[in-house]
Amino acid sequence: MVVPSATTPARQETVALLLPPPSPAIPTVDMSAPRGRGALSRQVARVCAEQGFFRAVNHGVPMPAGPAARLDAATSAFFALPAHDKQRAGPPSPLGYGCRSIGFNGDVGELEYLLLHANPAAVAHRAASINTSDPSRFSSVVNEYVEAVKQLACDILDLLGEGLGLKDPRFFSKLITETDSDSLLRINHYPPSCTIHKLDHDDKCKLKRIARTKAGNGGNPTVVGGRIGFGEHSDPQILSLLRANDVDGLQVLLPDVEGKDGWVQVPADSSAFFVNVGDLLQALTNGLLVSVRHRVIATACRPRLSTIYFAAPPLHARISALPEMVTAGTPRRYRSFTWAEYKKAMYSLRLSHSRLELFHVDDDNSDGSKGK
Ligand SMILES: C=C1C[C@]23C[C@@]1(O)CC[C@H]2[C@@]12CC[C@H](O)[C@@](C)(C(=O)O1)[C@H]2[C@@H]3C(=O)O
Ligand SMILES: O=C(O)CCC(=O)C(=O)O
Numbered sequence: 531m532v533v534p535s536a537t538t539p540a541r542q543e544t545v546a547l548l549l550p551p552p553s554p555a556i557p558t559v560d561m562s563a564p565r566g567r568g569a570l571s572r573q574v575a576r577v578c579a580e581q582g583f584f585r586a587v588n589h590g591v592p593m594p595a596g597p598a599a600r601l602d603a604a605t606s607a608f609f610a611l612p613a614h615d616k617q618r619a620g621p622p623s624p625l626g627y628g629c630r631s632i633g634f635n636g637d638v639g640e641l642e643y644l645l646l647h648a649n650p651a652a653v654a655h656r657a658a659s660i661n662t663s664d665p666s667r668f669s670s671v672v673n674e675y676v677e678a679v680k681q682l683a684c685d686i687l688d689l690l691g692e693g694l695g696l697k698d699p700r701f702f703s704k705l706i707t708e709t710d711s712d713s714l715l716r717i718n719h720y721p722p723s724c725t726i727h728k729l730d731h732d733d734k735c736k737l738k739r740i741a742r743t744k745a746g747n748g749g750n751p752t753v754v755g756g757r758i759g760f761g762e763h764s765d766p767q768i769l770s771l772l773r774a775n776d777v778d779g780l781q782v783l784l785p786d787v788e789g790k791d792g793w794v795q796v797p798a799d800s801s802a803f804f805v806n807v808g809d810l811l812q813a814l815t816n817g818l819l820v821s822v823r824h825r826v827i828a829t830a831c832r833p834r835l836s837t838i839y840f841a842a843p844p845l846h847a848r849i850s851a852l853p854e855m856v857t858a859g860t861p862r863r864y865r866s867f868t869w870a871e872y873k874k875a876m877y878s879l880r881l882s883h884s885r886l887e888l889f890h891v892d893d894d895n896s897d898g899s900k901g902k
């Protein structure tokens with residue numbers, strides 16, 4: 531039976547005018563290439579150019595009994611420790627254990643985290659203060675996970691190289707597989723938002739101070755519908771691979787059908803990887819691929835655990851747009867810089883800063899050292 535609609539065409543038009551335009555869906559890429567590698571590489575290149583963000587499914591990293599599950603168990607055990615035990619691995623330098631404070635310039639979020647350099651020697655060094663009873667077990671769990679996600683990052687970068695028709699399709703993946711690559715692993719643990727208001731007196735005073743100072747998230751650590759878990763930013767590296775438990779919170783800034791940017795909720799999917807283009811990939815492709823802005827809003831009543839692999843080149847790597855990306859119609863957008871130079875600028879800036887703009891060829895401050 532067909533039920534006639536209660537709304538007349540005229541009323542439907544009025545409702546359509548009042549409602550915001552529909553949000554774009556989060557693109558999904560099936561990494562098992564059901565339509566062949568050529569179609570997959572073109573799809574990866576298209577979503578990275580249009581949204582700079584996608585959900586990768588059938589990615590080949592075993593989830594339930596594999597490295598991801600072992601890492602989640604090891605990091606959850608760490609976050610369950612008493613505060614003074616966790617503090618042995620901090621304060622973040624920026625590496626190590628951090629709680630609420632992000633970076634060196636006054637950013638705060640409702641989270642605690644571990645930030646690790648992804649190379650095995652650095653992991654072994656940190657493991658001693660993270661798991662004092664069995665540091666080598668912790669190291670091997672992290673190293674095994676890093677190997678698996680690095681492989682996935684390389685696969686995606688090679689598909690991108692092919693989809694963009696690069697002369698050397700492996701150019702991007704070679705940058706992140708150099709022995710001295712500067713990749714990071716970050717594990718974020720967001721407490722349930724319903725416990726945030728149950729903070730002790732000192733915490734409440736600290737948060738009030740932060741809310742009053744201009745330095746704390748521009749003086750406003752809340753947004754409509756929740757608290758800021760991790761403030762708005764783009765990831766500075768080449769590519770980020772994020773995996774989280776089944777708790778929502780991640781949002782990405784995407785254009786709607788009218789081209790107006792809006793925050794889009796990313797529905798949790800613990801079996802997928804969420805992939806985002808970083809600033810360096812935007813620079814290498816002369817702005818063709820976009821480094822997506824994203825944030826985490828704490829609204830859930832269960833803790834969110836997320837693990838992000840930031841694939842980066844060595845510090846000395848020179849980042850300039852690939853020749854095939856520079857044409858008469860699309861002149862060079864960013865001046866050439868090293869990853870070390872970019873990192874120095876980024877650590878002097880707030881989380882939300884659009885730091886790649888400092889390297890824009892039209893900018894007067896082309897040394898990239900000027901802050902917001
Ligand atoms: C405020 C900051 C934290 C950050 C370094 C920065 O000065 C600006 C970029 C931030 C960011 C965002 C993505 C990653 O989580 C991160 C590890 C990175 O490489 O850049 C963080 C930095 C950090 O927490 O140290
Ligand atoms: O924890 C998350 O889900 C995202 C955090 C993030 O964007 C980051 O650590 O750079």
Ligand SMILES: [Fe+2]
Pocket residue numbers: 763764765824
């Ligand atoms: Fe991020």
